[in-house]
Amino acid sequence: MTVSTVEDLPVAVRRLGIKYHIKGQIEPFVAVKSVSFDVRKGELVAVVGPSGCGKSSLVGAISGLVPYAAGSIYVTRERVKSPSPHLGVVFQRALLLPWKSVLENVAISLTIARVPKREREERAMAMLKMVGLVDFASRYPHELSGGMQQRVNLARALVRDPDVLLLDEPFASLDAQTREEMQEELMKIWMLAGKSGLFITHQIDEAVYLADRVLVMSAGPASILIDEVKIPFERPRKLHLKREPEFQELVDRIWEKVRLKRDEVGDEA
Amino acid sequence: MSYIPFPSGADVPALSFDIEDDFYSMEEENHTLSRRARFGTWAQSRVGRRVIGTASVLLVLAAWQIFASLNIVQASVSSSPWGVITAGRAYYTSSHALSDLSASGLEILYGFLVSLVVGIVLGVAIGTNKLMEAAFDPFINLLYSMPRIALAPLFVIWFGIGMESKIAVIFLNAVFPIILNTAAGLRSVDQELVGMSRLFGANRWFVVTKIMLPSSVPSIVAGIRLAIGNALLGMVVAELIASTRGVGFLIESASNNFQTDLLFVGIFTIAIAALILMSAVRLIERRLDRWRP
Missing domain, CATH: 3.40.50.300 (P-loop containing nucleotide triphosphate hydrolases)
Structure with a gap:
């Protein structure tokens, strides 16, 4: 090795x-x-x-x-x-906050880091575009299929632009x-x-x-x-x-x- | 007479509004449902339930009025809906009403607000911290399992017969369901959600306020519902023991003077207050849980 x-x-x-x-x-x-x-x-x-x-x-x-x-x-x-x-982590379960919209869920790491609202929405939106969920930005997680929830999970991991x-x-x-x-x-x-x-x-x-x-x-x-x-x-x-x-x-x-x-x-x- | 399976929807033996009982009409198309089945669907609808509910309340009030007019017991003892309305009108146009309602209302307001703040803060502390849980456990166990209303006379000694002793009694009654339900809600939060937020950099404050508390809303609201009932109970009992105004005082003095009509005015006032508070909680809950399907 x-x-x-x-x-x-x-x-x-x-x-x-x-x-x-x-x-x-x-x-x-x-x-x-x-x-x-x-x-x-x-x-x-x-x-x-x-x-x-x-x-x-x-x-x-x-x-x-x-x-x-x-x-x-x-x-x-x-x-x-x-x-x-x-490090960005994509979890086995989607682990989305059910009371937050898809966009807010993607942006959670930016919210935690106190990134200004406009910037974090732009960045989250770019990630949603990448995973093909732009039209679902304002939906709640329970309105998404299992596959879509995992895309949100992936977008959330990428939004902070981690190296790994x-x-x-x-x-x-x-x-x-x-x-x-x-x-x-x-x-x-x-x-x-x-x-x-x-x-x-x-x-x-x-x-x-x-x-x-x-x-x-x-x-x-x-x-x-x-x-x-x-x-x-x-x-x-x-x-x-x-x-x-x-x-x-x-x-x-x-x-x-x-x-x-x-x-x-x-x-x- | 023996019961044979009924041939048509017209003369059914059992009185039931349940459409599924009515299997004869179930076989038919929707638009040709029997009258009975159509009534069944209407009775399950929002409007139907309202109408039937109102009708049954009116029926009970009418029965009460008739019973009173039969003079089997003295009218001053049985009271009657009409008597209560008359006494209510007289009471609510007097200066006593404002004084009683403002006294009781402020007691509930202050007592409940203090309970809410202290209950949620202590509930969070106990639900997230083993040391806090161990430290508070004996007090909570003791006070929660005993009839806390027994402490009301003590509070009269400590805080006097004014508003302070009532607020203390209300607080002691209302705070426990909020503490216990908040703590239980926080303990059952999905730990993987907590782990997720920590991985994305969340500190303890964020975890508690943005993950744990929102997750616990249903449990906390359940605690608040119980607390409202307990708060009203505390208010009435505290005013019964020693007071110079308030709805409890109204009930107490009406009872001393055999004014049964006026006594019912007090009881209905409290019942209506409870209904208003409960629907306020439902509104708040709907607002907090508007994401739910």
Whole structure:
């Protein structure tokens, strides 16, 4: 695994360990044992792994909401101790404020930062344009479909113009058809926005379709990274790429790794 | 006589306004609904419910009036709708009305406003802070489970028979539902929404005022509803114990003088005040929750 210095890397994770204290147990639960990886400029890195492999812990730690026990995390060269302003997060659930309009929801980070009303509405509107929801700016979240809510979720993450985008299983709750549409949409937006990103998912084909590199986490507890797969396909990638044999081959290769039991992996981290 | 399934909508055994009971008419097209079914739909409509409600109230008042005119019990004891109206007209044109209403109204206003502010502030503190919760828990448990109205005589000693003792009683009665409902509302806020706002840089003040409190509106409003009832109860009881004016005082003195008609004037005044306050709360709630479908 390539591990360079933190200089100029959008995300650098070094020997990260995450532990939880569980009520009534003396020994802490080790969610993530020792994980190191980078996200380079302009790159979209996907992290896949079986359920319970500590993906959520990883998201919590990188976003600065969950304290980590060992190692370090850098987002744009700053050590993460609390939520980083350079990070935009797209959540698994849309997490929109139901009493605020779509526009106000997109602009929430600007409202928090006390950006003047006009500027924040302009910037939020530009984001809504990018995700194709300009006509829905004054609607309330409950008036939107699940797919549209996830677009708002994405627009909200981008409005602060963060260097790094952290996508935490953003399409997991969508139906298969909407999910594919959203993957294609994200592919386009990704080319437009020019960010660096970390995409957490349990859908291997989604990871292969969207990412430049796919990192495979072992089953939990005490997860480690067990493989790194480079995805060679040119961008922009069309959805029918998923039907190509080379694509399927990569998906199968990663699938084999994901299926390994924890004790079959060893401790070579 | 045995009940056989009724052949037409005309002579049905059970009196029901529910359209779904009337399965014979359900088979027909909408525009040929039986008269009974059409009445059923009307009775469920907004206007229909109003009309039926008003009619049933008028019916009860008429029954009361007839009972009073039969002279089974003395008219001064039973009172009657007409007697109450006459006494009400006399009372509301006298100088007592303004004095009583302003006294009670101000007591409720002050007592309720203090309860609202203190209730929400304490509710937020208890709902978001474990230390506060632990510190206030014994007092709240004790005071909430006991009949707090028993403290009213104590407040008369402490604060006198003026407005202050009434405000104290109203406050002690009304503040608890607001504290407890606010705290419960804040505790059940979606923690992921809080996490989301913190990720986008929110500080504690933003989280509480812009995420937690708006999320808790239904719960806080439920507390305010309970508080209004409690506040009115506190006001009346405090005035019954010791006072020189107010609607409770009106009831008390009417009772001492066997003026049953006037006593009912006091009771209806409070009932109407309660209705007005409740609809005011509903208006505020609708304004706060206007985003709801």
